[in-house]
Amino acid sequence: MIRIKNLKKYYDKHLTINDVSCEIKPGEIFAIVGHSGAGKSTLLRCINGLEGYQDGSLKVFDKEISQLNEQGLRELRKDIGMIFQHFALMSRKTVFENVAMPLVMWGWNKNDIKDRVEELLKLVGLESKANSYPSQLSGGQKQRVAIARALALKPKILLSDEATSALDPNTTKQILSLLAKINQTLGITIVIVTHEMDVVKSIANRAILLEGGVITNSGSIVELFLNPNENMKKFLGEEEILPNDGVNIKIFFPPDVAMHSIITHMARELNIDFNIVWGKLEKLGDKVLGSLVINVEPKDELKVEEFIKSKGALYEIIKEIK
Ligand SMILES: Nc1ncnc2c1ncn2[C@@H]1O[C@H](COP(=O)(O)OP(=O)(O)OP(=O)(O)O)[C@@H](O)[C@H]1O
Ligand SMILES: [Mg+2]
Structure with missing residues (x-):
């Protein structure tokens, strides 16, 4: 047009x-x-x-x-x-x-x-x-x-x-x-x-x-x-401050994926410790979307990636290793 x-x-x-x-x-x-x-x-x-x-x-x-x-x-x-x-x-x-x-x-x-x-x-x-x-x-x-x-x-x-x-x-x-x-x-x-x-x-x-x-x-x-x-x-005025240790993984949650359920399952099923570094929920039109940065120990990185992948292609991972 x-x-x-x-x-x-x-x-x-x-x-x-x-x-x-x-x-x-x-x-x-x-x-x-x-x-x-x-x-x-x-x-x-x-x-x-x-x-x-x-x-x-x-x-x-x-x-x-x-x-x-x-x-x-x-x-x-x-x-x-x-x-x-x-x-x-x-x-x-x-x-x-x-x-x-x-x-x-x-x-x-x-x-x-x-x-x-x-x-x-x-x-x-x-x-x-x-x-x-x-x-x-x-x-x-x-x-x-x-x-x-x-x-x-x-x-x-x-x-x-x-x-x-x-x-x-x-x-x-x-x-x-x-x-x-x-x-x-x-x-x-x-x-x-x-x-x-x-x-x-x-x-x-x-x-x-x-x-x-x-x-x-x-x-x-x-x-x-x-x-x-x-x-x-x-422009949004968002500067993410990320920890220098460990691995920071950013997970995206489209409207049909419940952030809370993945996070609680991950902790339980993988039996690992991780920190929630940063997260937000956004209301876009009539949808609610979330993103979350977690920090895991390097030894757990693969496990966590596998777990997130196993939930299907509903999100993306961004790793930032500092
Ligand atoms: N008629 C004009 N003659 C000369 N320069 C202009 C003219 N109109 C705009 N400019 C210049 O062009 C640039 C962009 O202006 P514009 O009005 O498109 O910005 P804007 O993004 O709409 O800003 P705002 O949010 O303040 O409305 C500015 O540097 C402005 O000074
Ligand atoms: Mg203008």
């Missing part, structure tokens, strides 16, 4: 997007994460042609964005809705009028506009606010209006630039579950830009980590959280 290959974008001489390649598939929720200034918004804005690029390729629906003329861009943006951190609503227009704006621009007639706006306000749970003004709404309600407006023309893709960053944690959750509902019920592909890992964990399927315009880690959410590379660990 979106294919990005060796993309480069400069602001003057500054290379802001540096050789980025990734593919976003139909129906997924794809996250672009990274610190401030990493180039996340720039990359997102390249997708709907708000920013140009100097090298590489960016295709949406098989069309090279840099080759579209004004009319082509207008058509493209009809298929790509966008929401922002600060909502970008028109303060002098009512909720109804804000949501109706794209429809008015595309020349819909009054009755169709009324039907569509009512349908959209129902979808985002704001039927009762049609005649309110943005200043009379909470942050979460404003974002719902912005979402309704972004969906007005039935886009296939929704771009979200830090859409929950100005909201409190509870409201963030509600907006994220609305986005998940939109993804699931309408099949809309969603690309979210965020610096908040909790956002990624709760709704994304795959993600890239962007640092200084370069992708430094990418993969499914499960891979990224259970087996992050050094860059992702740093």
Whole structure:
């Protein structure tokens, strides 16, 4: 659906997007994460042609964005809705009028506009606010209006630039579950830009980590959280402190494997001592995943590996011998 290959974008001489390649598939929720200034918004804005690029390729629906003329861009943006951190609503227009704006621009007639706006306000749970003004709404309600407006023309893709960053944690959750509902019920592909890992964990399927315009880690959410590379660990603020003696083994527990039962069985069946060095449970969407680092004596290493292997291919072992 979106294919990005060796993309480069400069602001003057500054290379802001540096050789980025990734593919976003139909129906997924794809996250672009990274610190401030990493180039996340720039990359997102390249997708709907708000920013140009100097090298590489960016295709949406098989069309090279840099080759579209004004009319082509207008058509493209009809298929790509966008929401922002600060909502970008028109303060002098009512909720109804804000949501109706794209429809008015595309020349819909009054009755169709009324039907569509009512349908959209129902979808985002704001039927009762049609005649309110943005200043009379909470942050979460404003974002719902912005979402309704972004969906007005039935886009296939929704771009979200830090859409929950100005909201409190509870409201963030509600907006994220609305986005998940939109993804699931309408099949809309969603690309979210965020610096908040909790956002990624709760709704994304795959993600890239962007640092200084370069992708430094990418993969499914499960891979990224259970087996992050050094860059992702740093971003997550996780530095594992491992003992210098013995052998450290990292075990991954996918959703269908109970961490607790393997660990208790291992101690009992192998009759060995080991230390639990580090562990975490992560809630990713509706799944709970765990990872655990244990430290064993070198003489027990093979036994432990055999035991973990004997449980099938449900996990991975990382050994770090220091
Ligand atoms: N219009 C512009 N002109 C010149 N430089 C720009 C422009 N927009 C962004 N930049 C620069 O490009 C880099 C990436 O900016 P971008 O806004 O994409 O980062 P970001 O990851 O979205 O950051 P944030 O999390 O703060 O929103 C920054 O160094 C920024 O200063
Ligand atoms: Mg940004």
